[in-house]
Amino acid sequence: MTIENNQDTMHGNHPENGHGHAMDEHNYDGIEELDNPPPGWIMFIFYLTIGISILYGAYYFWIGIGPDQHQEYERAVLKAQAQYESGQPGVQMVLLSDEVSLAEGKTIYADMNCAACHGAEGEGNAIGPNLTDDYWIHGCSFEEVFNIIKNGEPLKGMTAFKTQLSDERIAKVTSYVMLTMKEYNPANPKDPQGEKCE
Numbered sequence: 001m002t003i004e005n006n007q008d009t010m011h012g013n014h015p016e017n018g019h020g021h022a023m024d025e026h027n028y029d030g031i032e033e034l035d036n037p038p039p040g041w042i043m044f045i046f047y048l049t050i051g052i053s054i055l056y057g058a059y060y061f062w063i064g065i066g067p068d069q070h071q072e073y074e075r076a077v078l079k080a081q082a083q084y085e086s087g088q089p090g091v092q093m094v095l096l097s098d099e100v101s102l103a104e105g106k107t108i109y110a111d112m113n114c115a116a117c118h119g120a121e122g123e124g125n126a127i128g129p130n131l132t133d134d135y136w137i138h139g140c141s142f143e144e145v146f147n148i149i150k151n152g153e154p155l156k157g158m159t160a161f162k163t164q165l166s167d168e169r170i171a172k173v174t175s176y177v178m179l180t181m182k183e184y185n186p187a188n189p190k191d192p193q194g195e196k197c198e
């Protein structure tokens with residue numbers, strides 16, 4: 001059997017190598033190397049990554065327009081300092097007694113379905129406690145009421161609203177509960193729970 005014949009058989013046995021051409025010098029005892037170029041799309045990605053790496057190197061290292069990690073850190077610190085010093089404009093973490101905020105708080109109470117567990121007037125029901133009496137399970141200060149609405153008490157059935165309400169909106173609904181709702185005299189109040197606290 002000649003080498004020529006062998007090559008033919010190999011081509012015949014490997015139809016998927018149909019594009020390949022045996023490389024002249026690379027034929028050892030009938031074992032030949034085929035010149036099989038990779039498909040165009042692979043070559044495209046290959047050259048693309050080289051192109052990107054050159055642009056990347058130029059941007060971050062050679063021309064140096066892009067920030068390095070120390071500069072990025074400096075920027076983040078400056079931004080955080082500016083935010084801290086300006087005290088997060090717009091978010092008021094205090095009891096809000098103006099009409100507009102209290103009205104918004106009432107809307108939030110309705111929209112978030114607080115009534116399902118606390119009653120339409122905060123009278124409480126089989127699920128949630130009365131919000132109109134002087135007894136509080138989690139305390140009656142602004143911070144404590146804000147905190148229970150924000151972080152909830154999932155094991156006892158109180159939803160955490162931090163993913164649904166911004167701090168500003170939690171402050172409004174807290175103010176509504178503490179100021180407006182406090183004045184309600186619901187017909188069917190639930191028995192007091194927790195400690196007396198005014």
Ligand code: HEC
Pocket residue numbers: 108109112113114115116117118127128129130131135136137138139145148149153156157158159161173174177193194
């Ligand atoms: C799925 C039912 C449910 C919903 C909805 C719900 N609550 Fe509650 N809430 C509870 C339960 C139950 C408790 C009592 C938790 C405990 O015993 O620790 C509670 C406790 C509270 C407390 C603390 C009361 C206390 O005595 O310390 C406040 C304030 C409160 N909820 C306000 C709200 C507001 C405002 C909303 C709507 C934004 C709301 N809740 C929605 C079930 C609910």
